[in-house]
Amino acid sequence: MTHQTVLSVDDVTQADQATLKRLDIDAFMLVDRVAKALFEQFKQLGHLKQKPNVLVMAGPGNNGADGLMFAHYLKQHLPVVTTVFIGDETHASPPVKQALKTLDDVVKIDPTQTLKAIPKQLTHEIVIDALFGIHLNRPLDGVYQAAVNHINALNCHVISIDIPTGVNASNGLAYPDTIKADETYVIYPYKPGTFMQDAPDYHGNIYAIDVGIKPHQQTVFQTVLPLHKATLKKRRLNTHKYDYGMALIIGGHKGMEGAPYLSAKAALSSGTGLVKIAYDSTAKLIPISTPEIQKHRTNDVEEVYHMLQKVDVIVFGVGLSRENDDYKALLKHCIQLKKHIIVDADGLHYLKPWLHSTLDMSRVVITPHMGELAHLFDVSSKTVKTDPLNYMKQLTDQGLTVLLKGVTNIIAHQNQRYYIPVKLPALAKAGSGDVLSGIVATFIKQTPHDLPHALIQAVMLQTHATKHVLKTKHEATILPTDIINALSSGLNVLK
Secondary structure (H helix, E strand, O other): OOOEEEOOHHHHHHHHHHHHHHHOOOHHHHHHHHHHHHHHHHHHOOHHHHOOOEEEEEOOOHHHHHHHHHHHHHOOOOOOEEEEEEOOHHHOOHHHHHHHHHOOOEEEEOOOOOHHHOOOOOOOOEEEEEOOOOOOOOOOOHHHHHHHHHHHHOOOEEEEEOOOOOEOOOOOOEOOOOOOOOEEEEEOOEOHHHOOOOHHHOOOEEEEEOOOOOOOOOOOEEEEOOOOOEEEOOOOOOOOHHHHOEEEEEEOOOOOOHHHHHHHHHHHHHOOOEEEEEEOOOOOOOOOOOOOOEEEEOOOOHHHHOOOOOOOEEEEOOOOOOOOOHHHHHHHHHHHOOOEEEEOOOHHHHHHHHOOOOOOOOOEEEOOOHHHHHHHHOOOHHHHHHOHHHHHHHHHOOOOEEEEOOOOEEEEEOOEEEEEOOOOHHHOOOOHHHHHHHHHHHHHHHOOOOHHHHHHHHHHHHHHHHHHHOOOOOHHHOOHHHHHHOHHHHEEEOO
16 A cells, blocks of 8 residues: 655644755755756646746745746746746745845735736746745735736636645635646645645646655654555355354434445445344334345334344444434443444434543544534534544544545544545435445454554445446436445455
């Protein structure tokens, strides 16, 4: 499995300083190193061949210095490179000041001015966005806001350096005025905001520019994983269903009977040997086309206790509702049995009272989206979205393993964090999370002592199955059952 490092913004700053010391160079020399690498990436992608007119828009920080020196190398090979610096030169970073001395014909615009100084007679085919980098943590205003809107209105190819101006590098949220890039040349290592929330809608194609910046120290190991097929172990000839696990799906309140069915079918279709559903007493056992799934409507939660003894993995909460407090005690009992448990959907409501308790949560996996994560902390979704990694850490500190679902699925376990950029709007449909929970159950049975690996495999399988369905169906029309039926396409079976 290929690991590509992700560093927090603070860790990047420390890594930059450590790199300067290790390479025995100063900050401007590192900027120059970055600029040369940016130019090589630009050249490698074939942009030089068309001899485009290029507009470089640079800001007052080190991101702007990267852009200015990038312009310096572009000018040596292209006939028209218009370089615009926006900022108070007296308060600009030292590398920016040095870069400005290196370039001729830079259009300088003070923050109190307007964009009228930009030459209007030229048509630009490519714009380089180097206004603000990873340290931007507030909305833009004034001339910077105007510059972003100017670039977006040009209707030409936009290349952002490190991260599109207006995207928060810590959480991936886009401020109201944000560059819409076609390409982003990320100065490796990656930052969390490269992958999270709004960012994938703004950065276009990502290219990692490695100039030798290495992690200095990390309190949390973070990596982004490329997509690959999930691996399923080949079955022995002398084998039986219990070798592949028994999963119990607890859920299915009246009107939500389909949720546990989807989890159960996904578990069975991805390799679990035996699957049972313990429906809520209010559920109607509607006819289901999968006779292989054992279905039980429990008239009393006490009945579920007797079903737990031989179970390997429990999926708790899918379609359950929040109306029966008996489930709170049931979940506690499941945890105390030291069973592997995937808690999803309304199950998170019943887990919340046990957070910060003395219960051993080391076998508990939760699979929330942002709204459900917010519910666990009794805060708004907006609050969680500004710092989701911190909220995830509070949960992993209690022993939980977390799979945060989104445009990039993030798996957190102890001091490990894995980013999987699935980028599948097709999964934004009721039932997709239920399918994932069922798949997770299969892989937890396969690698019960490596929960992160099990979650990674489950996400990969759902992702590849969805991509397979996308070959013949539009993303808006895909159903969770389509994904279940395509699970075999996402498997790499070991010999």
